[in-house]
Amino acid sequence: MTALLEVEDLRVAYGKIEAVKGISFKVDAGEVVTLIGTNGAGKTTTLRTLSGLLKPVGGQIKFGGKSLKKVPAHEIVSLGLAHSPEGRHIFPRMTIEDNLRLGAFLRSDKPGIEKDIQRAYDLFPILGERRKQAAGTLSGGEQQMLAMGRALMSQPKLLMLDEPSMGLSPIMMQKIMATIAELKSQGTTILLVEQNAQAALSLADHAHVMEVGNIVLSGTGQDLLHDESVRKAYLGED
Amino acid sequence: MNELPQQLVNGLLLGSMYGLVAIGYTMVYGIVQLINFAHGEIFMTGAFGALTVYLYILPDGTSMLIALPLMLIGAMVVSVTVAVGAERFAYRPLRGAPRLAPLITAIGLSLALQQAVWAWYPGAKSKISFPQIDGGPFHIGSVTIQTGDIFLLIAAPISMAILAFFVMRTRTGRGMQATAQDPDTAKLMGINTDRIIVVAFALGALFAAVGAVANGLKYGDIDFRMGFILGLKAFTAAVLGGIGNIYGAMIGGVVLGVAETLATAFIADVPGLDKLGSQSWADVWAFILLILVLLFRPQGLLGERVADRA
Numbered sequence: 001m002t003a004l005l006e007v008e009d010l011r012v013a014y015g016k017i018e019a020v021k022g023i024s025f026k027v028d029a030g031e032v033v034t035l036i037g038t039n040g041a042g043k044t045t046t047l048r049t050l051s052g053l054l055k056p057v058g059g060q061i062k063f064g065g066k067s068l069k070k071v072p073a074h075e076i077v078s079l080g081l082a083h084s085p086e087g088r089h090i091f092p093r094m095t096i097e098d099n100l101r102l103g104a105f106l107r108s109d110k111p112g113i114e115k116d117i118q119r120a121y122d123l124f125p126i127l128g129e130r131r132k133q134a135a136g137t138l139s140g141g142e143q144q145m146l147a148m149g150r151a152l153m154s155q156p157k158l159l160m161l162d163e164p165s166m167g168l169s170p171i172m173m174q175k176i177m178a179t180i181a182e183l184k185s186q187g188t189t190i191l192l193v194e195q196n197a198q199a200a201l202s203l204a205d206h207a208h209v210m211e212v213g214n215i216v217l218s219g220t221g222q223d224l225l226h227d228e229s230v231r232k233a234y235l236g237e238d
Numbered sequence: 239m240n241e242l243p244q245q246l247v248n249g250l251l252l253g254s255m256y257g258l259v260a261i262g263y264t265m266v267y268g269i270v271q272l273i274n275f276a277h278g279e280i281f282m283t284g285a286f287g288a289l290t291v292y293l294y295i296l297p298d299g300t301s302m303l304i305a306l307p308l309m310l311i312g313a314m315v316v317s318v319t320v321a322v323g324a325e326r327f328a329y330r331p332l333r334g335a336p337r338l339a340p341l342i343t344a345i346g347l348s349l350a351l352q353q354a355v356w357a358w359y360p361g362a363k364s365k366i367s368f369p370q371i372d373g374g375p376f377h378i379g380s381v382t383i384q385t386g387d388i389f390l391l392i393a394a395p396i397s398m399a400i401l402a403f404f405v406m407r408t409r410t411g412r413g414m415q416a417t418a419q420d421p422d423t424a425k426l427m428g429i430n431t432d433r434i435i436v437v438a439f440a441l442g443a444l445f446a447a448v449g450a451v452a453n454g455l456k457y458g459d460i461d462f463r464m465g466f467i468l469g470l471k472a473f474t475a476a477v478l479g480g481i482g483n484i485y486g487a488m489i490g491g492v493v494l495g496v497a498e499t500l501a502t503a504f505i506a507d508v509p510g511l512d513k514l515g516s517q518s519w520a521d522v523w524a525f526i527l528l529i530l531v532l533l534f535r536p537q538g539l540l541g542e543r544v545a546d547r548a
Binding site for chain 1: 409412413415416419420422423424425426427428429430431
């Protein structure tokens with residue numbers, strides 16, 4: 001069986017500065033894979049390249065067996081790869097419901113779209129209560145929920161979440177992580193980028209530690225959670 | 239002051255023409271943050287497109303009732319071709335370049351288009367008279383509407399309604415709104431933002447073409463420089479209304495048109511200031527209004543202060 005997503009020797013550069021220096025990993029259908037690491041490790045760059053916003057300078061990306069190298073960003077979504085970006089990037093002057101509808105921009109099955117909007121409201125009841133409100137008025141955590149709900153609206157085969165817990169209160173962070181666990185139990189395939197290593201590793205089937213553009217350590221989530229060097233570097237233990 | 243209703247109507251008509259052209263500035267700015275200084279020339283080439291249909295395609299003596307819709311189509315075809323061509327060959331290669339580069343390109347393109355028409359269009363080295371609608375003028379109470387303004391009176395509200403419907407209700411319109419708010423995230427939704435940019439240029443050109451025909455009918459002649467001052471006025475209208483906001487463009491146009499008309503009409507009556515009320519001062523009042531807006535409400539009448547994108 002081939003993996004859903006296969007990244008091989010991926011290299012991405014901003015001008016002359018290489019931000020991702022040849023990383024390889026894969027994501028199988030149904031699993032949660034996480035990339036952890038500090039700021040500037042190249043995690044967000046990796047996700048932005050996978051969704052086509054950045055073009056790689058080298059390496060291969062295969063999604064469902066198809067190379068994504070020449071596919072423009074707006075067509076990658078239609079292949080089943082959805083990206084909830086770092087910093088949430090909801091459309092602030094549109095209502096919550098319109099934000100969700102934009103997540104389904106490429107779909108034309110009206111009843112299915114309505115059903116999935118309802119599903120997003122079931123997942124995040126606060127969004128349903130405020131459906132007609134401008135998205136810019138939501139709190140950070142609520143905006144994160146909206147960004148995740150919006151990404152799910154494209155019915156993705158792979159959901160990429162970039163720093164979903166960034167800047168959130170501990171309670172809100174727990175809620176978001178619980179939702180990711182719930183999505184996982186429903187069978188959603190997730191590629192999760194996090195600075196909160198503890199939470200990410202507890203959820204992940206497979207995990208990779210990134211440092212300055214390289215993957216320096218890989219293993220199952222449980223392995224890394226108990227790895228001494230990871231505990232020292234990322235879990236704040238001496 | 240029994241002139242007031244008449245002057246208000248004059249201002250409204252003039253202003254809706256500014257508004258039609260202002261839409262192009264505001265849409266393109268809203269999507270790509272470019273002030274397309276060649277938009278005045280997109281308007282100008284539209285007027286020549288309409289004239290070409292009348293002079294060289296339709297048989298002599300065609301009734302204006304038949305000619306006018308065909309002239310409008312001619313204007314639209316030329317304006318949209320020029321605008322889409324400009325986007326494709328002048329602006330798109332500069333996407334991602336520092337902002338100054340496309341701005342200077344726009345100014346260069348504006349001059350190039352003026353000179354091209356001047357050099358190659360038969361008779362364009364001086365003003366060319368534009369076909370007129372017969373009949374009229376029309377009187378409603380104490381207000382007189384010139385025959386040439388009838389087209390504007392009908393076309394401006396219809397254009398606005400079509401635009402509002404397009405932006406608010408169609409899929410492409412929602413894609414435009416999303417692209418204006420956050421282009422990268424719009425791509426993540428599956429929106430082809432390159433296509434949206436072309437649509438913005440094309441739509442702006444369509445309304446400029448309507449404005450161009452209205453302008454020809456209103457003033458009776460056209461020339462290769464007509465896009466310069468009108469372009470500046472329309473840009474003023476766009477800024478006045480809040481650049482990036484399509485309703486702002488129309489409202490800004492109307493406010494500008496009314497202010498300019500009232501200023502010229504009533505300042506002339508003030509003893510000692512009669513010279514300041516002449517037509518040549520109209521532009522001065524318009525640009526003073528622009529300066530005041532930039533000083534006291536830089537985001538425009540309908541503009542909102544938008545936090546920088548994270």
